[in-house]
Amino acid sequence: AQSVTQLGSHVSVSEGALVLLRCNYSSSVPPYLFWYVQYPNQGLQLLLKYTTGATLVKGINGFEAEFKKSETSFHLTKPSAHMSDAAEYFCAVRVMIYNQGGKLIFGQGTELSVKP
Amino acid sequence: DTAVSQTPKYLVTQMGNDKSIKCEQNLGHDTMYWYKQDSKKFLKIMFSYNNKELIINETVPNRFSPKSPDKAHLNLHINSLELGDSAVYFCASSQVPSALHFGNGTRLTVT
Secondary structure (H helix, E strand, O other): OOEEEEEOOEEEEEOOOOEEEEEEEEOOOOOOEEEEEEOOOOOEEEEEEEOOOOOEEEOHHHOEEEEEOOOOEEEEEEOOOOHHHOEEEEEEEEEEEOOOEEEEEEOOOEEEEEEO | OOOEEEEOOEEEEOOOOOEEEEEEEOOOOOEEEEEEEOOOOOEEEEEEEEOOEEEEEOOOOOOEEEEEEEOOEEEEEEOOOOHHHOEEEEEEEEOOOOOOEEOOOEEEEEO
16 A cells, blocks of 8 residues: 655755755555645645656655655755745655545645745 | 635634535536645645546545536535534646646534
């Protein structure tokens, strides 16, 4: 069965520092992987996704993630954190069901704090 | 134009009451979902509809009944509300196998 584990429920970085949010997945089939961001009192916004092809995917707001099959990982990075990046981040894997649809299974979320 | 819209945004009610949450998407997607986010921010799927057909029902109590009158709408009715139903409920849509697009959520508080 597919699953997602996010390492670290809280990550704190200084403004301008590297952001690294870790995600490991378990999947018996080639995975579709996603990162979402949730700002307070808002819905989830897609940051980036990996389906097939290039393993380094770029998303919005300067974020990128690299799919590493050998490590079953899909870590999210950003070279330089901004105060506006403070939010909850979710990694997710898609599970297909009977070719009629599917669902996303989410990790537990990582809260990113950015210190001035 | 909002892609996935839910109403109401906030819902405060007493135990035992019945309430509904409505969701509409204008993206032309075939599949719609209800997710529940608990107080620890954990997201869990409740239901999924594909072209008005129920595809996923994830061990949700019978008090929760989704209805999809057409593929652009998915409503959630909850009977006999309990304290444990307090959460944020998110509607989402997708064109499989692409990403889900989420609404802004309905914060349900049961007192």
